[in-house]
Amino acid sequence: MSHAAAAGGDQRLAARVRLLEALVSRSDATDCTQYALQWLREVLGLTSSLCLLKPPGEEALFTVGAYGLPGTAASRFTVSLEDWNNPLVAVLTSREQTFFRSAHSGADRKRRPSTPFEDAAFHVVPLYATEPNPDAFGLLLIGGNGQLPVELPWFTTLFAQKLAQVLRQQALTDGDRRQGRERSLLYNIINAVTDPILLTDTEGRLLIANQRALTLFTASEEESEGRRGAVRMNNMLLSSALSSKAIEETGAARRELLLVNPADGSDLVFELLSTITEDPRQGSGVVSILRNVTDLRRASEEIEENYRRLRIAEVQARAESDRLNLIIDSVADPIVVTDASGATSLMNEPAERLFTVPVRASAPEQRWVQANDAHFSSFIAGMLVSADQRRVGEIGLIDPKLGEPLPVEAIAGKILSDHGELTAVVTILHDRREAIEKGKLYEQLKQASDELERRIQAATSDIAHQNELLRRQAIELEQASALKSQFLANMSHEFRTPLNAMLGYTSMLLQGVAGPLEASAKRHLSRVESNGRHLLTIINEILDISRIEAGRMPLQLSRFDVPKLVAEVKAELEPIILRSKLAVSVDVPKDLPQLMSDRQKVKQILLNLLSNALKFTHQGSITISARRNARDRTMALSVTDTGIGIAPPDQSKIFEDFRQLDNSPTRAYGGTGLGLSICRRLAQMLEGTITLRSQVGKGSTFTLVLPIKGRR
Amino acid sequence: MKPKSERPRVLVVDDYPDAREMYAEYLQFSGFDVIEAGNGVEALERAADSDPDVILMDLSLPVMDGWEATRRLKADRATADIPIVALTGHALAGILEGAMNAGCDAFVTKPCLPEDLVKEIQKVLSSASSTKKNRRSGKYAKTNG
Numbered sequence: 001m002s003h004a005a006a007a008g009g010d011q012r013l014a015a016r017v018r019l020l021e022a023l024v025s026r027s028d029a030t031d032c033t034q035y036a037l038q039w040l041r042e043v044l045g046l047t048s049s050l051c052l053l054k055p056p057g058e059e060a061l062f063t064v065g066a067y068g069l070p071g072t073a074a075s076r077f078t079v080s081l082e083d084w085n086n087p088l089v090a091v092l093t094s095r096e097q098t099f100f101r102s103a104h105s106g107a108d109r110k111r112r113p114s115t116p117f118e119d120a121a122f123h124v125v126p127l128y129a130t131e132p133n134p135d136a137f138g139l140l141l142i143g144g145n146g147q148l149p150v151e152l153p154w155f156t157t158l159f160a161q162k163l164a165q166v167l168r169q170q171a172l173t174d175g176d177r178r179q180g181r182e183r184s185l186l187y188n189i190i191n192a193v194t195d196p197i198l199l200t201d202t203e204g205r206l207l208i209a210n211q212r213a214l215t216l217f218t219a220s221e222e223e224s225e226g227r228r229g230a231v232r233m234n235n236m237l238l239s240s241a242l243s244s245k246a247i248e249e250t251g252a253a254r255r256e257l258l259l260v261n262p263a264d265g266s267d268l269v270f271e272l273l274s275t276i277t278e279d280p281r282q283g284s285g286v287v288s289i290l291r292n293v294t295d296l297r298r299a300s301e302e303i304e305e306n307y308r309r310l311r312i313a314e315v316q317a318r319a320e321s322d323r324l325n326l327i328i329d330s331v332a333d334p335i336v337v338t339d340a341s342g343a344t345s346l347m348n349e350p351a352e353r354l355f356t357v358p359v360r361a362s363a364p365e366q367r368w369v370q371a372n373d374a375h376f377s378s379f380i381a382g383m384l385v386s387a388d389q390r391r392v393g394e395i396g397l398i399d400p401k402l403g404e405p406l407p408v409e410a411i412a413g414k415i416l417s418d419h420g421e422l423t424a425v426v427t428i429l430h431d432r433r434e435a436i437e438k439g440k441l442y443e444q445l446k447q448a449s450d451e452l453e454r455r456i457q458a459a460t461s462d463i464a465h466q467n468e469l470l471r472r473q474a475i476e477l478e479q480a481s482a483l484k485s486q487f488l489a490n491m492s493h494e495f496r497t498p499l500n501a502m503l504g505y506t507s508m509l510l511q512g513v514a515g516p517l518e519a520s521a522k523r524h525l526s527r528v529e530s531n532g533r534h535l536l537t538i539i540n541e542i543l544d545i546s547r548i549e550a551g552r553m554p555l556q557l558s559r560f561d562v563p564k565l566v567a568e569v570k571a572e573l574e575p576i577i578l579r580s581k582l583a584v585s586v587d588v589p590k591d592l593p594q595l596m597s598d599r600q601k602v603k604q605i606l607l608n609l610l611s612n613a614l615k616f617t618h619q620g621s622i623t624i625s626a627r628r629n630a631r632d633r634t635m636a637l638s639v640t641d642t643g644i645g646i647a648p649p650d651q652s653k654i655f656e657d658f659r660q661l662d663n664s665p666t667r668a669y670g671g672t673g674l675g676l677s678i679c680r681r682l683a684q685m686l687e688g689t690i691t692l693r694s695q696v697g698k699g700s701t702f703t704l705v706l707p708i709k710g711r712r
Numbered sequence: 713m714k715p716k717s718e719r720p721r722v723l724v725v726d727d728y729p730d731a732r733e734m735y736a737e738y739l740q741f742s743g744f745d746v747i748e749a750g751n752g753v754e755a756l757e758r759a760a761d762s763d764p765d766v767i768l769m770d771l772s773l774p775v776m777d778g779w780e781a782t783r784r785l786k787a788d789r790a791t792a793d794i795p796i797v798a799l800t801g802h803a804l805a806g807i808l809e810g811a812m813n814a815g816c817d818a819f820v821t822k823p824c825l826p827e828d829l830v831k832e833i834q835k836v837l838s839s840a841s842s843t844k845k846n847r848r849s850g851k852y853a854k855t856n857g
Binding site: 493496497498499500501503504505507508511513536 | 738772
C-alpha cells in the first residue's frame with residue numbers, strides 16, 4: 001500500500017475514532033444524527049444527506065437531521081408508515097438499500113418518492129439494529145449519482161446501533177413518564193369511587209387501597225381505641241373472607257361481608273367482589289371491590305317482609321273466600337247474590353232449587369220457577385231503586401218440587417265498595433212455613449195456657465175462699481174448743497163445789513160431829529161417801545182429759561230425784577196398800593240420775609199405775625223399779641204386779657178412753673176407765689211412752705220410759 | 713172487837729155458804745175460834761176488826777176476789793203477818809202460782825175434806841207460831857206507839 005494510502009488510512013482510522021467518541025458522548029438522537037451527517041461530508045465527502053427516524057409509538061418517519069439540503073423542506077419532511085405505496089416505506093420494511101436515479105434519466109421506470117432531493121438521484125439505506133429488535137427504525141438518504149463509499153456500511157452499522165440505543169433509552173424514559181401519569185390517573189379514579197377497592201397479596205396484606213378502603217382498614221396510632229379496634233376487626237374479617245376465597249380459587253365471586261363502621265361502630269353490609277390478578281413481576285394478588293349494601297339490604301328485607309305479608313294476606317283472603325263459599329253452601333236457607341244491575345251472580349244450592357229450572361222439569365215446575373224468579377226480581381228491583389241499606393220483606397214463593405206455597409222472609413243487604421258504589425246485593429231467604437206453623441202452635445199454646453191460667457186463678461180463688469172458710473172454721477173450732485174446756489173447767493168446779501159440801505158433811509157425820517150414829521146409819525153414810533168420792537174421781541179425770549185435749553195442761557219442767565218421788569207415791573197410797581195386805585217393794589239404784597221432767601205429771605202417772613196394780617192384784621207382790629238406759633239417755637219406771645194379767649188381744653185396748661175390760665154394769669172393779677188413757681197422753685206430753693208386758697193369771701208390768709232430760 | 717179467847721182464831725172466807733159453814737162448824741168442832749166472810753171486801757173488814765191468827769181464803773169470790781183481797785191484806789202492815797191458806801176448786805195451772813204471788817202462805821185444792829183442811833191449818837199455824845210472839849208484840853208496839 002502507498003504512503004499516501006497509508007497516510008490516508010491513518011486519517012480515516014482517526015476519523016472513525018473521532019466518530020465513535022462523538023457518538024458515545026451523545027445521548028440525544030438529533031445530536032448524534034447531526035454530528036454523524038457532518039462526519040459523512042467531512043470524512044466521506046457526501047455533500048447532501050438526510051436521516052429519518054420512527055419514534056417509539058409513532059406510525060411515521062420524522063426528519064431528525066439533514067445536510068446540504070434546503071432547510072425548511074428538509075426539516076419538515078415526514079413519511080407516514082401507513083402510506084404503503086411510498087417506496088421509502090417499502091425500503092424500511094424490506095431493509096434493502098435502494099438507489100433512486102435522477103428523475104431526468106427517464107430510463108428507470110421505478111417509482112420515485114417525493115423527497116427534499118426533488119429530482120436528483122439518491123440512495124436510501126435502512127437503519128436497524130440486530131439486537132434486541134431487528135426491525136428497521138429509520139432511513140438514511142444520501143444524495144449523489146455515484147457509488148457509495150466503502151466505509152458506509154461500517155458507519156451505518158455503528159450509527160444504527162447508536163440510534164437504536166438512543167431510541168430505546170428514549171422510549172423507556174417516555175414509557176416511565178406515561179406510566180406515572182396513568183398510575184396517578186388510576187389512583188384518582190379509584191379514589192373517586194365510593195366503593196372501597198383493595199389489592200391484597202396472597203397473604204392478604206394490603207398493597208393498594210383507595211380512600212374509602214383506607215378508612216375501613218387502616219388507622220394511625222393517634223386515632224381512638226374504638227376506631228382502631230374496629231379496623232383490626234375489619235382486617236380480620238376481610239382476610240378470613242379472602243383466604244376462603246383463595247381456597248375456592250374460582251375467579252370472581254360475590255359474597256357478603258359484614259364490617260364495622262369505624263366512625264360510629266354501626267354494622268355495614270358489603271358485597272365483596274374479588275378477582276385474582278396475575279402480575280408477572282409481583283406475583284398474584286387479589287383485587288377486591290366492596291359494595292355497601294347496608295341500605296340495599298334493609299330495603300330488600302323490607303321488600304321481602306312486605307312480600308311475605310302480602311302472601312299471608314293473600315292466603316287469608318283466599319281462605320276467607322273459601323270459607324265464605326263453604327258457609328254459603330252449607331246454609332240451608334237460600335242465598336242469592338245479585339250485582340248492581342239486578343243480575344244473579346251467585347246462588348247456593350237451596351236457592352238454585354227455587355230459581356233454576358231443573359234438567360227434566362215438568363211444565364208446572366217450569367212455570368213455578370219462573371214465577372219465583374219474577375217475584376224475587378221484583379223484590380230486588382225494589383231494593384235497588386230504594387235508598388235502604390237493608391230491606392226485609394215477605395215473598396210468596398212456590399216450592400217447585402211440590403207446588404206448595406212457600407212463604408219466605410227475604411233479608412237483603414247492599415254491599416258497597418270503598419267509594420260507596422253499589423257492588424252487590426246479598427239476599428237470604430228464610431222459610432216462613434215453620435215460623436207460621438210455630439206461630440199457630442204458639443197461639444194455640446197461649447190460648448191453652450191462658451185457659452189454664454184462668455182455671456188456676458178460678459181454682460186459686462176458690463181455694464183461697466175455702467182456706468178463708470177453713471181459717472174461720474179453725475178459729476171457730478178453736479174458740480169452741482176453748483169454750484168447751486172453759487165449760488168443762490167451770491162445770492167441774494160447779495160439780496165439785498156441792499160435792500165438796502156433800503163429802504164434807506158426810507165425813508163430819510161419820511166423825512160424830514153431830515153426835516153418835518147408829519150402825520146402820522153409819523153404813524149408809526159410808527156408801528154415800530164412797531160413791532161421792534167415785535164421782536169426784538170421774539169429774540177430775542174428765543177435767544184432765546179435756547185440759548190435755550185443749551192444750552191447757554202446761555208442762556212445768558224441773559229437776560228432781562226419782563227415789564223421793566217413788567216414796568211419795570207409795571206414801572200417798574199407803575192406806576190402800578195396808579188394806580190390800582200386798583208386799584209393795586221399791587227397786588231403785590242409788591246412783592240413779594235426777595230426772596228433768598214435769599214432776600207433778602210423772603207422779604200422777606205413777607200413782608195411777610200403782611193404784612191400778614193394787615186394784616187388780618189379789619195376792620202376791622208389787623214392785624216399783626227404776627232403771628237408767630245410758631245408751632238412749634232414758635229412764636224406765638216400772639210397776640210390776642202379780643195380778644190377774646191382761647190377754648194379748650186386749651193389751652192395746654186398755655189405753656183407750658173409757659175402757660175397762662169388764663164393761664158390765666156390775667163390774668168388779670171401780671174406776672172411770674180413763675186412768676191409763678190419761679197416763680198415755682201425759683207420757684206423750686213428756687216425750688215418753690208407756691208399754692205393757694202381761695200374762696193372764698201371772699201379772700203385768702207397766703213401764704213408763706222418759707227422756708232423762710226432757711226438753712219441753 | 714170480840715175479846716180474844718185462847719183458841720186460835722180462823723177467818724173463813726168463802727162465798728158458798730154450805731162450804732163456808734161446813735168448814736166453820738168443823739173448825740169449831742176441832743177447837744178453833746171461827747169468823748166468817750162471804751167476799752173479799754168482808755174478808756178485809758173482818759181481818760181488820762177481829763185479828764185472826766190465820767185466814768182460809770177461797771180465791772173465786774164475788775165483789776173482790778181472793779187474790780186481790782190477799783194482796784191488800786199483805787200490803788197492809790196491820791194484817792201483813794197473818795198467814796193465808798188459799799182454797800180453790802180451780803186446780804188449773806197458774807192458779808197456784810197466782811195465789812203464791814199474791815202472798816198466800818199455803819194452798820189447798822177443793823174438794824177438801826174438813827179434816828184435811830184442819831190438818832193444813834194446824835201446819836201453817838205451827839210453822840207461824842215461832843214468829844207469832846214477835847208479830848203480836850210488833851203489832852201492839854205499833855198500836856200503842
